[in-house]
Amino acid sequence: MTGWLPVAPCTPDGCARHTGAVRAPLPAALLLLCGCALVLLGVACVPLVRLLGAGPRRRLTRRWARAVVRAFGVRVTVRPHLPDGAPGGGELVVANHISWLDIPLVASVLPGRTVAKREIRGWPLLGPLAALGGTLFIDRDRLRALPAAVRDIATALRSGSRVVVFPEGSTWCGRGGGVFRPAVFQAAIDSGATVRPVRITYRSAAHGAAAHRSGPAAGAVAFVGADPLAASLWRVVRAAGLTARIDVLAPLPADGVDGRRALARRVRAAVLGPEEPCGSGPSGQTAVASDRANRPAESVHH
Secondary structure, three states: OOOOOOOOOOOHHHHOOOOOOEOOHHHHHHHHHHHHHHHHHHHHHHHHHOOOOHHHHHHHHHHHHHHHHHHOOEEEEEEOOOOOOOOOOOEEEEEOOOOOOHHHHHHOOOOOEEEEEHHHHHOOOHHHHHHHOOOEEEOOOOHHHHHHHHHHHHHHHHOOOEEEEOOOOOOOOOOOOOOOOOHHHHHHHHHOOEEEEEEEEEEOHHHOOOOOOOOOOOHHHOOOOOOOHHHHHHHHHHEOOEEEEEEEOOOEEOOOOOHHHHHHHHHHHHHOOOOOOOOOOHHHOOOOOOOOOOOOOOOOOO
């Protein structure tokens, strides 16, 4: 780990806990088995799916990803519903980052090549699936490797691929967010790609219909700090009435802006609202306001 990487102040004890109804252990265990079985099925079927044409492959990926999220007991709402099809050119999909669920959630609407830290390649189940799915792995611990990673992302975008990134660089609990790291936006500028902002929110049944309007915390879904993946999986399946909402916002052109930092701020404002000064985040959380941030949490995805 190096000292320049971003960090969120969220911790499992402080943020990742049940805030609504809790499912009994036996039904929760069945959900966990079902979800893991679908992930394994996805790993097994990737070589066959890659033989399909682009259109059928995208449709199958969306349906499988939606099924994975539902199998873990989370309902999904998409606003707006997008027509079936691929982007006309390269598209950088940019989303806030709360949970490991964010990855299949985005794939259920906008499947593409995800940018992730290299450590995920070694994760059980998810690692092989990510590698087979064309994930762009980056070495977060080596600052010198960053230019090469940006070039790889730009190359993928120039080829017409959709690339999914979580530029906060760390997972947050949903009550605040970090600065959007500007490096990936340079790839969009270099390739002339469109940037698609995506907002992800989660709520439990206890929050009520107005929860999204007030910016609810993710609660059981939050995968933050030194949270073990197994503990997070169990916490999610134990939570009853979880709903994930993904707002697909209007695309933004990467050209015509004053550099990658201006583009990063513009996209962050669309997803999370304007950046707040350090120490002014909700619930006393500290927003990371510098490109030279602190040590990352172990659950950081990229």
